Amino acid sequence: MMGGTRPQSEETDQPGTSGIRFLKGNSLSELVRHEIEAMIVAGHFAPNERINEMSLAAQCGVSRAPVREACRALAAVGLLEYIPNRGLFVRQMDEAELREVDIARGFAFGAVAWSLAENVTPAQLHELRGHILGMDEAVAADDVSAYYPLNVAFHSALCEMCGNRRLAGTYQGFARELHVQRFRGLSAPASLHLSNREHGQIVEAVAARDPQAAFDAARGHVMNGYARILEQRRAMEELQAGESAEDPPP
Known part of the structure; x- marks a missing residue:
């Protein structure tokens, strides 16, 4: 029409x-x-x-x-x-490769937060807090499919704001390899709440213009995410093993 x-x-x-x-x-x-x-x-x-x-x-x-x-x-x-x-x-990474990538991603994301804490503006803080509010809605609905793209957007916003394109590109390269694993890790019980609480800690450290605290919060968030990925992976392995044990022999 x-x-x-x-x-x-x-x-x-x-x-x-x-x-x-x-x-x-x-x-x-x-x-x-x-x-x-x-x-x-x-x-x-x-x-x-x-x-x-x-x-x-x-x-x-x-x-x-x-x-x-x-x-x-x-x-x-x-x-x-x-x-x-x-x-x-x-692609499904084995645990050794997953650990290697997440350790590197953690340091890169910490450096992103450090850089942003040195130069953050009120408008940027307002935008970041808006991202967190949007994710809060997905947390309340316990909707990982809604939460994960918002989570990616929050991480990308931090990278765009940090003012260092090479650093942001390094982080994004590591993050891209882990999309499937990160999504699955957020499917574990209480993961959405914990993840977004950590986002809030990153933003508050950045708002305080405390580079070291921002680095620690951002790196800690990535490593906590790594632990959630392993937790969910092992839960799935146990579930699959239980289902196999219940199958009758041919």
Whole structure:
């Protein structure tokens, strides 16, 4: 209807479809990459889940070529993993690699918070507190699917505000590798409440313009998140082991 607002259909509300059918040119594979990454962030894929290029192409309204190119780019940054003769899978890190990445991510995020504490503005503090209020609503609803994208946005806002693009890029590179693990870690009981309480501690340290306290709060938040990931992973392993034990022998 001309002059009015076009209602969204169920199809365009689905992840991966927004605007893609109407875009052409060199940016298409990059847009598809962002859409697939958004699906991973939103928890639409489980660790070790196989990526079906044909299904993704249908969801995005594109051919397989840009999907294949997008998946290669995501494999290059560690979100997906190619297994010869089997295909592409959502990457599941082992505990040793997970620890290595999270230790590095913790120091990077601590440095981001340190830098911001030295130069933060009232407008930036207002924005950060707004992020926390938004996450509080998801915590109250116990909705990890709503919380996680807001969590990512909060971390990204800190990076953008810190004034050091190289440092922010280093942190984001580590964080991108861990989307699936971080989402699953927040599924553990009470994790959302604990996570957002730690966000508040980071912001208050930044507001106090105390770089060391901001560093400690931000690094501690990442390492607490690492512990939550391990807790949830072990809970899932115990659940799967229990289900296997209950299966009758063939």
